[in-house]
Structure formats: C-alpha cells, structure tokens
Amino acid sequence: MTPRRSTAPPRRLVVVGAGITGLAAAFEWRRRRPDDEIVVLEAGDRIGGKLHRVDLVGHWYDTGPEALLARVPEAVQLIEALGLGDRLVVPATTQASVVLPEGRFPLPAGTVLGVPASADGLEGILSPDGVARVRAEADLQPVTLDGGSSGDVAVGALLRERLGDEVVDRLVEPLLGGVYAGRADELSLAATMPALAAQLPGTGSVLAAAAAARDAGARSRGDADGPVFVTVTDGIASLPAVLVAAAGAVVRLRTPAHGLRRTSNGFELSVGPAAAPDILRADVVLLTAPAPKAARLLGEVAPGAVEPLRGIPYASMAVVAMAFPAQPVDAGSGLLVPPVTGRLVKGVTVSSAKWPHLAGETLLVRSSVGRFRDESELQRPDDELTAAVVADVADLLGLSRPRPLETRVVRWGGALPQYLVGHPARVAAVRTAVAEVPGLGIAGAAFEGVGVPACIRDAYRAIDALE
Numbered sequence: 317m318t319p320r321r322s323t324a325p326p327r328r329l330v331v332v333g334a335g336i337t338g339l340a341a342a343f344e345w346r347r348r349r350p351d352d353e354i355v356v357l358e359a360g361d362r363i364g365g366k367l368h369r370v371d372l373v374g375h376w377y378d379t380g381p382e383a384l385l386a387r388v389p390e391a392v393q394l395i396e397a398l399g400l401g402d403r404l405v406v407p408a409t410t411q412a413s414v415v416l417p418e419g420r421f422p423l424p425a426g427t428v429l430g431v432p433a434s435a436d437g438l439e440g441i442l443s444p445d446g447v448a449r450v451r452a453e454a455d456l457q458p459v460t461l462d463g464g465s466s467g468d469v470a471v472g473a474l475l476r477e478r479l480g481d482e483v484v485d486r487l488v489e490p491l492l493g494g495v496y497a498g499r500a501d502e503l504s505l506a507a508t509m510p511a512l513a514a515q516l517p518g519t520g521s522v523l524a525a526a527a528a529a530r531d532a533g534a535r536s537r538g539d540a541d542g543p544v545f546v547t548v549t550d551g552i553a554s555l556p557a558v559l560v561a562a563a564g565a566v567v568r569l570r571t572p573a574h575g576l577r578r579t580s581n582g583f584e585l586s587v588g589p590a591a592a593p594d595i596l597r598a599d600v601v602l603l604t605a606p607a608p609k610a611a612r613l614l615g616e617v618a619p620g621a622v623e624p625l626r627g628i629p630y631a632s633m634a635v636v637a638m639a640f641p642a643q644p645v646d647a648g649s650g651l652l653v654p655p656v657t658g659r660l661v662k663g664v665t666v667s668s669a670k671w672p673h674l675a676g677e678t679l680l681v682r683s684s685v686g687r688f689r690d691e692s693e694l695q696r697p698d699d700e701l702t703a704a705v706v707a708d709v710a711d712l713l714g715l716s717r718p719r720p721l722e723t724r725v726v727r728w729g730g731a732l733p734q735y736l737v738g739h740p741a742r743v744a745a746v747r748t749a750v751a752e753v754p755g756l757g758i759a760g761a762a763f764e765g766v767g768v769p770a771c772i773r774d775a776y777r778a779i780d781a782l783e
C-alpha cells in the first residue's frame with residue numbers, strides 16, 4: 317500500500333485502547349499524516365490488549381491469539397509493512413479433530429464454520445440418522461428466513477431445523493466455540509457466517525448456500541491458494557511494541573479515558589484516575605475499547621450508540637499454557653471439544669506439532685476454558701484450574717508422561733464479544749450514531765470480526781472515515 321499523505325495542518329489523534337485495533341490505527345494514521353501527534357490511552361499496564369505472550373520453557377508462547385487468518389490479508393500485509401515478513405510461519409499441520417462422547421473424529425474438509433456443503437464425508441462424526449437428516453434437506457421447502465425486522469436468525473435455530481441437531485452439536489458448536497467462545501443457539505447467522513447467509517436467499521438451501529459460499533471464497537482467492545493461517549515466530553504479541561515504535565505514538569499506560577465531550581473545535585477527554593482526572597484535548601478521537609467501555613464514553617457525544625453497544629456482551633475465558641516432556645502425540649494441530657462431551661476444556665492446541673518453530677525438546681500445548689454463559693469453572697483458583705486442565709488434556713491426548721514441566725494460566729475477563737442475533741443492526745446503529753459526530757470514530761473486535769486481521773481491517777475502515 318502506498319501511503320496517502322495529507323497536506324492538512326497537524327492535528328492530535330487520541331486513540332482509546334492499545335489493543336491491535338488501536339495500534340494498527342495509530343500506525344496507519346502515521347503513514348497518512350506524518351506530522352500529526354498521536355496519543356494512545358491504555359487503561360491497563362501494558363500494550364497489546366488481547367495480544368499477550370509468556371516465556372514457556374524458553375519459547376515465546378502466545379496466550380491470546382496464536383493464529384492469524386491469512387485469507388483476511390490485513391494482518392499479513394501489516395506484518396510485512398513493519399518489515400517482519402521473515403518472521404511469518406505457516407503451520408506444519410492444520411488437521412484438527414473433534415472430540416465427541418464416542419471418540420475423536422477428524423474435522424471434515426470443505427465446511428463453512430462446520431456447516432457442511434453436502435452429506436458426503438460426515439459418516440462417523442454424525443450418526444447414520446444424523447447423516448440421513450442432512451441428506452433430507454433436499455426434501456424441505458426452500459429456506460425463508462423469518463428473522464423479524466432484523467432479518468437475522470440464530471445459527472442454531474436455522475441449522476437444527478434444516479440439518480438436525482447433530483450438525484449443530486457435533487460440528488458447528490465446536491467451531492463457533494473456538495472462534496467466539498459462544499453458542500450456536502445464540503449467535504447471529506448474518507454476523508458469524510455472512511458469506512453463507514448471503515447465499516441463502518438465492519439457493520434456498522443451507523447445503524447449497526454453504527457450497528456456494530465456499531466456492532465463492534475459493535474463486536475470489538483465485539490461484540493465490542496460500543496458507544489459511546500464519547503466525548509470528550516470536551509471538552503475535554511481539555507486534556504491539558513494533559507498531560508503537562513505527563507509529564511514533566505516545567502511549568499513556570494506566571490511563572483510562574472515562575469522559576468524552578465535544579468542544580467548539582474538537583474534543584476533551586477526561587483521563588487517568590477518576591478522582592483526579594487530567595483533561596486531554598483532541599482533534600480526532602478513535603475509540604477501540606471493548607463495547608461496554610466504549611458505551612460509557614459515548615453517552616454525551618453519541619447517545620444513539622450506547623444501547624446498541626450495551627447489547628454486545630462478552631464471554632470470559634482462561635488459557636492454560638503447558639510444556640510436557642517430549643512424547644508422541646497423535647492429535648494433529650489440536651482438538652475441538654464441544655459441550656456435548658461434558659469436558660472442562662473447549663479446545664486443545666498442540667502448538668509444537670502445529671508450528672514448526674515450536675517443535676523441539678518439549679511438547680507445547682495450550683488449552684482454553686470458558687464459554688459464554690458457562691464461566692463457573694473460571695472461579696477456581698489458578699492452581700486448581702491448571703490441575704484440572706492438565707488432567708483433561710493428558711486424558712484427551714493420551715499422554716504417557718502427563719506431568720507438566722511448566723504451566724502458565726492467563727485469564728481473559730471479557731475475552732470475546734458475542735455477535736448475538738440482531739448484531740448487524742446493532743453495529744449499523746453504532747456506526748450511524750458515531751458517524752454523525754465529525755472527528756469521532758469507533759473500531760474493534762465488537763463489530764465485524766473478532767479475529768486480529770478483521771480488527772486491523774476495521775481500524776483502517778475507521779481511519780478512512782476520519783481522515
């Protein structure tokens with residue numbers, strides 16, 4: 317991308333939140349407006365937000381995002397623009413399996429977030445009745461989405477009706493659990509599977525819509541059939557520091573923004589301790605804090621955004637990183653563990669098998685716990701939670717040497733926004749209310765994609781609108 321350079325007089329951009337969205341926005345703003353002042357306010361005591369890494373037996377090991385979807389190219393492009401293209405790594409294996417009460421089954425190829433494009437290849441992971449139920453979609457009337465005024469439905473409601481419960485409980489739930497820590501029966505079809513939803517009216521069938529969405533994706537990628545996922549050798553969480561330096565931004569840690577008001581020529585933010593706040597002037601303000609925090613800031617300047625933002629709840633999670641003695645494990649890149657198993661963990665990533673740079677003397681594994689509305693296990697103290705996760709993982713992977721050499725637990729309160737039914741309408745309402753205020757923008761995981769590449773894309777979209 318060639319930077320577009322502005323000739324307008326210097327201004328001060330204040331970004332609220334030093335997660336990937338805020339930092340990518342700061343970087344992009346600097347490319348376009350080299351003379352502006354950029355201040356990033358961060359409530360916490362470090363930069364990166366959900367990007368976080370630990371030292372696990374001498375390896376930088378991500379405990380937030382660990383894989384970047386390369387098919388949304390903004391993350392790879394940004395890493396290359398930072399001069400770090402040589403640190404990108406592709407997986408050694410991407411074969412994941414689903415754990416079910418009867419055993420472990422490889423994830424079938426060619427699904428759209430678990431939604432099959434045909435009944436072929438589903439034997440085993442579904443019962444014979446379950447496969448027959450999928451096949452029987454062809455006998456149903458064409459789909460009509462009765463989503464009320466929002467035109468949206470829950471993924472689970474549609475798929476249970478059209479393809480049966482097994483597809484939801486055994487295929488889709490594990491994948492949605494992995495991406496959103498959410499539940500198929502509550503998540504929005506339009507927001508979590510937009511490509512499939514777009515194909516439904518034309519095809520009239522879920523299977524055909526999944527096939528069309530998959531094929532359209534393949535066509536738009538053309539011959540550039542590169543890796544689906546990548547990561548960064550010293551951790552995705554190595555990016556924030558590089559971004560801050562490249563953006564030439566002043567980052568103020570432990571400095572939450574808790575008030576925002578318009579002035580005759582811009583904005584004033586009240587920042588720092590609520591009892592003794594500082595006032596910070598800004599020409600342009602970009603909010604990238606999670607939805608509930610952003611809602612609190614918008615009451616005075618964009619009240620129409622407050623209720624829709626409050627309608628975006630978050631799931632909390634914990635990630636346990638574990639190093640075991642090297643031993644053979646036959647689980648590909650990892651396991652998806654849906655609620656039907658009754659297990660504590662919802663996923664296991666075998667990092668030392670998945671990523672070549674992590675292969676070596678030890679078996680490196682991470683596992684996550686916690687789903688939306690099912691966070692009770694997170695109340696356990698660290699040592700208890702870790703012991704329970706280690707036991708579950710050792711059992712699932714069939715470890716012969718199950719005593720870990722090292723473990724780390726990282727808790728993520730408010731980890732992942734839930735795109736519930738009606739989410740697209742909520743996002744549109746927030747965007748409209750914010751767009752009415754010149755110089756104000758909002759972006760982040762709460763809106764059009766929770767993945768890091770989607771957050772970066774949303775940061776650029778916001779910058780386009782503000783510039």
Ligand SMILES: Cc1cc2nc3c(=O)[nH]c(=O)nc-3n(C[C@H](O)[C@H](O)[C@H](O)COP(=O)(O)OP(=O)(O)OC[C@H]3O[C@@H](n4cnc5c(N)ncnc54)[C@H](O)[C@@H]3O)c2cc1C
Pocket residue numbers: 332333334335336337338357358359360363364365366367379380381382383384385571572573574604605606609633635728731732759760761762766767768769771
């Ligand atoms: C455990 C886990 C695993 C994940 N795995 C992946 C993965 O493999 N691949 C992938 O692509 N994505 C993954 N994600 C999702 C992705 O990491 C996040 O959606 C993304 O990083 C969110 O970025 P953000 O900048 O929008 O928000 P955040 O990272 O939440 O940043 C917002 C920042 O705003 C700050 N803040 C809040 N309130 C205020 C305030 N009032 N004033 C100032 N600052 C404030 C917060 O402290 C925070 O630093 C994962 C997420 C989690 C939690």
